[in-house]
Amino acid sequence: MPLHFELVTPEKLVRSEGVYMVTVPGTEGDFGVLEGHSPLVSTLRDGDLLVFVTQAAQPATIRVQGGFAEVNERGLTVLAERAE
Amino acid sequence: MASLKALKLRIGSVKSTQKITKAMKTVAAAKLRRAQDAALAGRPYAERLEAVMASLASKVVISASSPKLLTGTGKDDRHLLVVVTSERGLAGGFNTNIVRAARRRADELIAAGKSVRFYIVGRKARAAINRYYPKLTLHDHDMSQAKTARFEDAHAIAQDLIARYEDDRFDVAHLFFSRFQSALVQEPTEKQLIPVPLAKGAAQAGSAAAVDYEPDEEAILADLLPKNVAIQIYGALLENQAGFYGSQMTAMDNATRNAGDMINRLTIQYNRTRQAAITTELVEIISGAEAL
Known part of the structure; x- marks a missing residue:
């Protein structure tokens, strides 16, 4: 079961896909989110989002600025003010 | 009935209005x-x-x-x-x-x-x-x-x-x-x-x-x-x-279409008036010639 991952900015929906794991730069430290992570809401610091599409794959890096991440039973949603 | 000149002016003014609405429509569509x-x-x-x-x-x-x-x-x-x-x-x-x-x-x-x-x-x-x-x-x-x-x-x-x-x-x-x-x-x-x-x-x-x-x-x-x-x-x-x-x-699309309808109507009216004027003129010439 992949993790449903969404990255959204005010301008557009950047990503919406199933991935293996995402490492999120939270205000109080980076955290990795896998499928079945417990519900969590965290603000973000400016940093890199690492997206592991599969367990073995090299992570894709997305730079994000400001915003927050929410993990719930449906997956991970990252609402960033800017992403590139 | 409106004079020929007045009709012609009217048609001209509706045409320029139509140009404006058409331009506005195009701009709105692009935006x-x-x-x-x-x-x-x-x-x-x-x-x-x-x-x-x-x-x-x-x-x-x-x-x-x-x-x-x-x-x-x-x-x-x-x-x-x-x-x-x-x-x-x-x-x-x-x-x-x-x-x-x-x-x-x-x-x-x-x-x-x-x-x-x-x-x-x-x-x-x-x-x-x-x-x-x-x-x-x-x-x-x-x-x-x-x-x-x-x-x-x-x-x-x-x-x-x-x-x-x-x-x-x-x-x-x-x-x-x-x-x-x-x-x-x-x-x-x-x-x-x-x-x-x-x-x-x-x-x-x-x-x-x-x-x-x-x-x-x-x-x-x-x-x-x-x-x-x-x-x-x-x-x-x-x-x-x-x-x-x-x-x-x-x-603006509606306005353009309405202007088009109006131009058609006015053109018909213009042509009819023109023909009526020509007919009157002919009748006058003929009756004038007959009187000689």
């Missing part, structure tokens, strides 16, 4: 494309944020220290209607429909004995609201400098609203704008802006799994609540902009 993309691209963020806010609001334990933006002032007496319209006209019933929705709501609230004030964004609402509800306008946000919907504007409006709210000037804020569905259909929409509307089914929130908050609940809420207000307003501005161009395009 619509861009505004539509912006509105559609902006939707996911606003929707997700709203969903997160609502689920957060239903999960957070409400205490005396909870932010007022979330819990409300505990009263429901003073309503602020934020009416967002366009800066310009010539867009059919676009602005009228938004104002009508706001008026319906205002009348309901007034009938229920609540106090109602208006917060106006966009020039077109100003005249209408001031006419129906004189002296009820709390603030008038000037958007005449803005060519496109900008986040800074939404942010400034949100800051202003929140400052007034913190100042205890109103209890509930409603947002009125037009939701863009297609170039032909724009739906006047009302949304509760402040306090955050609770998710449906909030009653069984207690059974939901406990959520971890980093850094903590209050810091997140303090960050999120104003952001949510700004984003909702930004969404309204984007939707409005797309809707405005859609509506303008339709209105």
Whole structure:
């Protein structure tokens, strides 16, 4: 079961896909989110989002600025003010 | 019957009007494309944020220290209607429909004995609201400098609203704008802006799994609540902009078609008049010749 991952900015929906794991730069430290992570809401610091599409794959890096991440039973949603 | 010269002038003037409406339609169509993309691209963020806010609001334990933006002032007496319209006209019933929705709501609230004030964004609402509800306008946000919907504007409006709210000037804020569905259909929409509307089914929130908050609940809420207000307003501005161009395009298309019909009618009338004049002239010449 992949993790449903969404990255959204005010301008557009950047990503919406199933991935293996995402490492999120939270205000109080980076955290990795896998499928079945417990519900969590965290603000973000400016940093890199690492997206592991599969367990073995090299992570894709997305730079994000400001915003927050929410993990719930449906997956991970990252609402960033800017992403590139 | 109108003289030939008058008819010719009339046709000329309708033709130049048609040129203008046609140009406006083309411009609106070009701008619509861009505004539509912006509105559609902006939707996911606003929707997700709203969903997160609502689920957060239903999960957070409400205490005396909870932010007022979330819990409300505990009263429901003073309503602020934020009416967002366009800066310009010539867009059919676009602005009228938004104002009508706001008026319906205002009348309901007034009938229920609540106090109602208006917060106006966009020039077109100003005249209408001031006419129906004189002296009820709390603030008038000037958007005449803005060519496109900008986040800074939404942010400034949100800051202003929140400052007034913190100042205890109103209890509930409603947002009125037009939701863009297609170039032909724009739906006047009302949304509760402040306090955050609770998710449906909030009653069984207690059974939901406990959520971890980093850094903590209050810091997140303090960050999120104003952001949510700004984003909702930004969404309204984007939707409005797309809707405005859609509506303008339709209105100008109709105007162009009407002008075309009018030109046809006038041309027929012109030709008939011309023929009648020629016939009269011929009759005069012939009878003149016969008299010799």
